[in-house]
Amino acid sequence: METRKSSEKFVVPIGPQHPAxxxxxxxxxxxxxxxxTGASVRLGYVHRGIEKGAEDRTWTQNIYLLERICGICSHVHATAYVLGVEKLAGVSAPPRAQAIRTVTAELERIHSHLLWLGVAAHEGGFDTLFMYSWRDRETVMDLLELISGNRVHYSTNVLGGVKYDLDTEKMDAIRRGLDFLEERTHHYMKVVTTDETFLARTRGVGLMTREQAEALGAVGPTARASSVRRDIRIDAPYAAYPDFPVKLITDDGGDLLARFVVRLKELFESYRVIRAILDQMPEGELTTRVPRRIPAGEVISRVEAPRGELFYYIKSNGGEKPERIKVRTPSLCNWGTVVSVAVGHKLADMPMLLAGIDPCFSCNDRMVRINRGQGAQFWSWENLRQYGIEYYR
Amino acid sequence: MSSQTALQTAEELLKPYAMEMIKQEEDFRLDVLLSPDQLHEAVKALHDARWGYLSAIAGVDHPAPVIGEDANASGTVQEKGKESQVEVLYVFCQGAAVLVLRLKVPYTHAELPTVCDLIPSATLYERELMEMFGVEIHGTPVKDRLLLPDEWPEGVYPLRKATIIGTTRSGSEE
Structure with a gap:
């Protein structure tokens, strides 16, 4: 991971607290x-022992554990997991459940991309864009809350289906939300491609050729912005994607600007797919029965998270708990690109470059860190509020 | 290239190195059993043919079945003829096609060659494998700690089945 050339040079440490x-x-x-002239990375600060923990929990309990790998793309983790377990069990969720999974996944992608747009704009010193995009992101957060009652861990998936149905009223609310967001996204597209000051921070910065992206193992929008044609939703469609295909979005720019453009174009694609699913929502059951013990076997489950390919390897030995779960998140793949691309750039470009891959630390730090000896403490909303007031007094 | 032909290509590429091949047609999946000394050659064959990309390296622990009740983490009484092993899966993907290179290394000789010279992005996966399963990767460019805390004891590999978090970290407080 290191490309450091000489030990005589000046080293600027950034992090671990708040590295942009x-x-x-x-x-x-x-x-x-x-x-x-050189860069290195050290991860693991939010390493929580989830892969190990998963071996000690039942198949059902693990949905909730794995969803907590990430606070941004929680649904896609659960989706990769339940799709894999369902395959091992030899069942498949009903079409309506698959459609609702896909709607949630795309809403999640919208929220994730808008969140990223804000963060990336902020790193570029464009705080107005940050505030507007996060204000608009509340629209999709409200929609997710409307569907599931939660803003972060939607817990839509269960083994064999989904928990929440979408009625006409909710579907209309989603459509209205998407109309607003689509209009806003057109505006953002115009801003990031025409604002000269912002373009100065993105155009030609962090250039990565297609060959580099492939050699460094980039995935997701980061790779697609270097015209790597790779998207699991298209390459190996899952859930409702076989019936509602998405279009591959690529850009041959390879710079930060291309990463903005690809993600914004993906938003339009998400709006389109959600509308298509809502218009042709299959009728039927929400769940199918899944046995408590999952037959012995192993499965590789791949899905397209907002940041790229998410990989799950699930092994069962026929019991109530998995034998092994391996998670490889997209952020891990994309680190290599930052460390290599950083060389030759100005130090001031680093926050933008880091943000450019849309990294998610919680995703790539997982497996072992268990804190004991600290008594669990429950905080009521009033306690928390009081604590906050005292803290900032 | 369709997923079906991709798998056929992979099969032909790896034929000289494979000990056994297992095909699962419906999932577009091919499992190739390799001996550890064939790993680098096999990956090179895939790399030279530009077959897919390395999606993940996954470790799976296979502790030898334990007999006797006085079993503990360090001195287990093990069945004869069975050795504790770590299985390492190198998963390559191309479109919907999934190719899994499977290798087994015993605890006593848990060593693999690096593939970073061919696939630079493998470095993070290899470091994770070293930390979590105690598989020594020869020639990997960086061996620094990636995920585990600095004070984590040497020789404790969290994802081996014998490691039970909370009790194995003797000498250091949790």
């Missing part, structure tokens, strides 16, 4: 004046 993002990671940039 509100999650922990540690970077060391070797600089020669303003120019970065």
């Amino acid at each position: 993002l509100k999650e922990p990671g540690h970077f060391e940039f070797t600089v020669d004046g303003e120019i970065v």
